[in-house]
Amino acid sequence: MLNKIKLWKSSQKTLTLNDRVEQVQKLPIPNHIAIIMDGNGRWAKKRALPRIAGHHEGMRVVRKITMLANKLNVDTLTLYAFSTENWKRPKHEVDYLMGLPEEFLGNFLPELIDENVKVCMIGNDNRIPDRTKRAVEKAIVETSSNTGLKLNFALNYGGRAEIIEAVKKISNDVKNEKLQLVDIDDECFSKYLMTHHLPDPDLLIRTSGELRISNFMLWQIAYSELWFTDVLWPDFTEMHLLEAVEAYQRRSRRFGGIHSEESKK
Numbered sequence: 001m002l003n004k005i006k007l008w009k010s011s012q013k014t015l016t017l018n019d020r021v022e023q024v025q026k027l028p029i030p031n032h033i034a035i036i037m038d039g040n041g042r043w044a045k046k047r048a049l050p051r052i053a054g055h056h057e058g059m060r061v062v063r064k065i066t067m068l069a070n071k072l073n074v075d076t077l078t079l080y081a082f083s084t085e086n087w088k089r090p091k092h093e094v095d096y097l098m099g100l101p102e103e104f105l106g107n108f109l110p111e112l113i114d115e116n117v118k119v120c121m122i123g124n125d126n127r128i129p130d131r132t133k134r135a136v137e138k139a140i141v142e143t144s145s146n147t148g149l150k151l152n153f154a155l156n157y158g159g160r161a162e163i164i165e166a167v168k169k170i171s172n173d174v175k176n177e178k179l180q181l182v183d184i185d186d187e188c189f190s191k192y193l194m195t196h197h198l199p200d201p202d203l204l205i206r207t208s209g210e211l212r213i214s215n216f217m218l219w220q221i222a223y224s225e226l227w228f229t230d231v232l233w234p235d236f237t238e239m240h241l242l243e244a245v246e247a248y249q250r251r252s253r254r255f256g257g258i259h260s261e262e263s264k265k
């Protein structure tokens with residue numbers, strides 16, 4: 001089996017991007033792909049560049065991966081752009097990261113509009129600079145009627161903070177008798193999360209070889225397929241995304257149950 005996979009993998013390398021796109025389109029595509037874009041700092045360090053050069057290169061990758069996800073008819077692409085813990089970084093790096101959405105949208109919003117991409121955001125906007133908020137808000141408004149890929153930026157986002165916020169809102173609704181305790185289940189809880197309008201991720205990708213979740217979509221990834229790669233985010237290409245989707249297509253998703261053929265045995 002291992003040899004078969006090795007042979008298949010080496011045959012894949014000779015295919016063009018378009019061939020491979022056509023190939024993955026023959027099987028179910030993950031509806032929601034979430035990505036922890038890690039390794040920008042190490043990418044820059046390897047080149048003796050400042051860390052922000054890695055973030056800048058990472059932004060260029062965001063554009064390519066967005067376009068491919070849209071082409072594959074992925075419903076939602078969530079990108080972990082800034083976590084609630086990233087404020088601990090040096091001020092100049094935080095300032096640079098906070099400027100990236102404005103730069104990205106300043107350059108690519110017309111292309112996102114043309115390509116029918118709908119921009120959205122999860123995260124708490126309380127500490128986000130006004131300029132960044134305005135750039136994201138403008139993109140959200142100008143793409144609001146688009147029906148293609150939902151490009152969802154997780155900005156000042158943390159899974160634990162999101163869950164705590166949901167618990168507070170639920171408690172309030174119970175106190176005000178808008179909600180009964182007996183009615184709180186998975187579906188109800190999900191409605192109180194920032195992702196209430198999105199499906200749960202089917203595929204979670206993390207780059208750079210780190211094997212952790214880092215407070216990302218803790219509730220939503222309960223049954224996501226996880227795919228880790230050593231590739232640093234600025235080196236991540238369309239071929240890597242296709243590789244992740246192909247790996248997803250080989251997985252057997254049972255959601256805690258068993259396959260229907262097995263249940264007949």
Ligand code: FPP
Pocket residue numbers: 037038039040041042043055058059062080081082083086097100101104153208233
């Ligand atoms: C983690 O790498 C990466 C981030 C905290 C920022 C990710 C942001 C981008 C890829 C650009 C986002 C673009 C837009 C359009 C918002 P790291 O800095 O922790 O890398 P390291 O672990 O190698 O130090």
